[in-house]
Amino acid sequence: MKNFIEELEWRGLIQDKTNQTDFKYFNDSLIVGYAGFDPTSDSLHIGNLVPIMLLTHLQRCGHKPIALIGGATGRIGDPSGKSNERILLDSNIISTNMKSIKVQLSKFLRFDDSISGALLLDNYSWIKEKLFLDFLNEIGTNISINYMVSKDSVKNRIDREEGDGISYTEFCYQLFQGYDYLYLNRNYNCSLQLGGSDQWGNIITGLDLIKKIDKKSVHGVTAPLVKKADGSKFGKSEKGNIWLDSKKTTHKEFYNYWYSSSDEEAEKYMKIFTLLEKEKIEDVLMIHKSDPAKKILQLTLANYVTSFVHGEAALNFK
Structure with a gap:
């Protein structure tokens, strides 16, 4: 244990x-x-x-x-x-x-x-x-x-x-x-x-x-209180709070919040907001750094957190 x-x-x-x-x-x-x-x-x-x-x-x-x-x-x-x-x-x-x-x-x-x-x-x-x-x-x-x-x-x-x-x-x-x-x-x-x-x-x-x-x-x-890379408040979008209730924040909006994270933010969020093992996170980071344009880090983060909070069916909007 x-x-x-x-x-x-x-x-x-x-x-x-x-x-x-x-x-x-x-x-x-x-x-x-x-x-x-x-x-x-x-x-x-x-x-x-x-x-x-x-x-x-x-x-x-x-x-x-x-x-x-x-x-x-x-x-x-x-x-x-x-x-x-x-x-x-x-x-x-x-x-x-x-x-x-x-x-x-x-x-x-x-x-x-x-x-x-x-x-x-x-x-x-x-x-x-x-x-x-x-x-x-x-x-x-x-x-x-x-x-x-x-x-x-x-x-x-x-x-x-x-x-x-x-x-x-x-x-x-x-x-x-x-x-x-x-x-x-x-x-x-x-x-x-x-x-x-x-x-x-x-x-x-x-x-x-x-x-x-x-x-x-x-x-x-x-x-620690989580903040964005620019020091602004975590969990806010142009529309306000990012809620766990899909009636307040749609699955697409929820997913896009995580997907739009910077590399620095996404690396931190992977450790904080997923249950992935250290080795798995390090593997994702290595793949991402080999071709950052594909945004593998953000894709993994958004898929994981969205399904973790709302279930895998929440990814059907894609």
Whole structure:
């Protein structure tokens, strides 16, 4: 069985990790790890493919993934990377979005394996049971305002000259995400949180809470935020986000996004967004470099990711 950290490293999928998160940690026993997904739309987009791939590799390395839908935190809004307050969505819209996201996630993770089968959870199921005073008593007393303000996601919003600053609602987001990790550790023996590098501050809050309250050491790993070769935002086209829902982004549009990648982008994307082995990717690169005009690299990437997300039938448009 492959080692999870080793697999992520050669694919360029590690930005930050806690000091004790080494190779040995993933060799000793089955690890339960989770990543969160925000239900603010009725579809995930290709930016969400990064945490999906993290969970997929975790499972393929013999461990147990949890896909956590933020039914509660989605009602609050994560300030990370945002310049303005998010518009809060109606609970009915959140519920509808969650159902669609669950269907999409089930395409990538195995849920029927008795040992490493994935779990699909909704944090609203435990946060709704928590009384506000109990939450403040257990969680709020263990995290200082100084600590919370020091996080980039909060500090950037406070220091920003334009905009409305940050509301108490979004300010508290990191407490709720930290509580998620505490709850999952207690109830599912989850000891690993995965996410994009913009989530590092929130992940650290969870680690610190668990260490303070339950005297346990847990782990965190983040992947770099994927950007295009020119530094622009990954996952955007002239029409906006590239969605995983074919009603929002057609199979042809989805395919063409990957096919139009530069050589530099396509080489990086092959490692991040496919499950191809290192030797296979190196073979494709060698063939491509012998005749770049044929775009074998982009062709392989577009065919793979399109069929991976939508099934082989999605390639019938060609």
